[in-house]
Amino acid sequence: xxxxxxxxVSKDVSRYLLVFAALLVGxxxxxxxxxxxxxxxxxxIAVALCIATIKATLVAAIFMHLSxxxxxxxxxxxxxVVFVIGLFSLTALAFSDHIHx
Amino acid sequence: xxxxYTITARPxxxxxxxxxxxxxxxxxxxxxFGGLFSAYVFLRIGAxxxxxxxxxxxxxxxxxxxTIVLISSSMTMVMAWASLKMRKFAQYKIYMGVTILCxxxxxxxxxxxxxxxFHHYGVFLKNGQVITGHLEENTPESLTILPDIHHAGKHFxxxxxxxxxxxxxxxxxxxxxxxxxxxxxxxxxxFTLTGLHGLHVxxxxxxxxxxxxPGSKLYRTNPEHLANRVEVSGLxxxxxxxxxxxxxxxxxxx
Numbered sequence: 001x002x003x004x005x006x007x008x009v010s011k012d013v014s015r016y017l018l019v020f021a022a023l024l025v026g027x028x029x030x031x032x033x034x035x036x037x038x039x040x041x042x043x044x045i046a047v048a049l050c051i052a053t054i055k056a057t058l059v060a061a062i063f064m065h066l067s068x069x070x071x072x073x074x075x076x077x078x079x080x081v082v083f084v085i086g087l088f089s090l091t092a093l094a095f096s097d098h099i100h101x
Numbered sequence: 102x103x104x105x106y107t108i109t110a111r112p113x114x115x116x117x118x119x120x121x122x123x124x125x126x127x128x129x130x131x132x133x134f135g136g137l138f139s140a141y142v143f144l145r146i147g148a149x150x151x152x153x154x155x156x157x158x159x160x161x162x163x164x165x166x167x168t169i170v171l172i173s174s175s176m177t178m179v180m181a182w183a184s185l186k187m188r189k190f191a192q193y194k195i196y197m198g199v200t201i202l203c204x205x206x207x208x209x210x211x212x213x214x215x216x217x218x219f220h221h222y223g224v225f226l227k228n229g230q231v232i233t234g235h236l237e238e239n240t241p242e243s244l245t246i247l248p249d250i251h252h253a254g255k256h257f258x259x260x261x262x263x264x265x266x267x268x269x270x271x272x273x274x275x276x277x278x279x280x281x282x283x284x285x286x287x288x289x290x291x292f293t294l295t296g297l298h299g300l301h302v303x304x305x306x307x308x309x310x311x312x313x314x315p316g317s318k319l320y321r322t323n324p325e326h327l328a329n330r331v332e333v334s335g336l337x338x339x340x341x342x343x344x345x346x347x348x349x350x351x352x353x354x355x
Contacts, residue, residue: 009187076125
């Protein structure tokens with residue numbers, strides 16, 4: 001192993017397998033939770049989206065190496081999040097249009 | 102001309118160029134899917150008592166299996182990259198091969214699901230009633246439908262049996278179609294989101310096939326460059342998986 005990168009990556013392999021297991025468990029829990037009759041369907045939606053967010057964070061942080069990335073990438077992503085929030089806010093604005101609804 | 106900074110970091114950004122490129126591309130992809138997710142929210146909130154949001158129309162066991170297939174492919178993709186970094190070429194070929202196989206499986210299953218929807222019909226009668234099922238006969242005067250047996254609750258129920266055939270006069274029908282985008286806002290957004298996602302899976306699969314077969318020759322001359330190329334392809338692939346992580350509950354379960 002003369003390559004300087006190889007040692008670091010071999011240490012991460014077990015972490016990748018752990019994330020894979022967590023994603024599988026998350027999928028099963030998401031399906032199971034959707035069959036639980038909570039007080040309202042809003043709770044079902046919140047639970048499913050919370051689990052999906054945790055799964056997505058694991059993929060982004062570990063598989064996409066965002067947990068140890070350069071600040072340049074974080075800057076891009078912060079801007080992206082701001083614009084996505086703007087996009088969703090535009091949708092929300094449509095529901096405050098009481099004249100044309 | 103040699104492309105600069107394919108392995109070493111550019112001094113001003115601290116990153117090799119392709120990594121900057123793929124993250125900028127992924128940022129634009131977030132906006133693309135974000136816009137469509139926002140359309141989904143818009144349609145769903147806009148559903149009312151007269152046009153309720155449908156539940157249980159998609160096959161949950163098949164959707165769950167496809168989710169597991171895509172998650173598995175994400176794991177094999179990162180392992181393919183890790184194998185290259187550890188200079189284990191044979192292992193890389195296996196992991197990348199499995200990733201491509203998972204992509205093909207995902208697309209075949211999606212194709213099966215689409216085909217099932219194209220053969221499922223809904224008839225909206227003038228009296229407000231809606232009959233769904235499989236089309237038995239279509240004549241100029243009437244339709245014959247093998248109706249679905251609806252079960253209590255909003256969850257998906259496998260179609261194991263149909264009711265007795267119903268003949269409906271065309272003069273009693275307001276509109277009828279198979280489960281395609283024109284059928285309802287749900288199917289419109291379902292086909293738009295999953296169709297676009299499917300195109301991404303197909304594109305990612307093509308890139309991975311290139312790095313699995315002809316592109317892998319680069320390993321002999323510059324293994325680190327190939328590892329970086331596979332990392333870029335992997336970042337796209339994980340993003341595709343990440344989008345599905347949200348699509349699955351939103352379309353199949355909620």
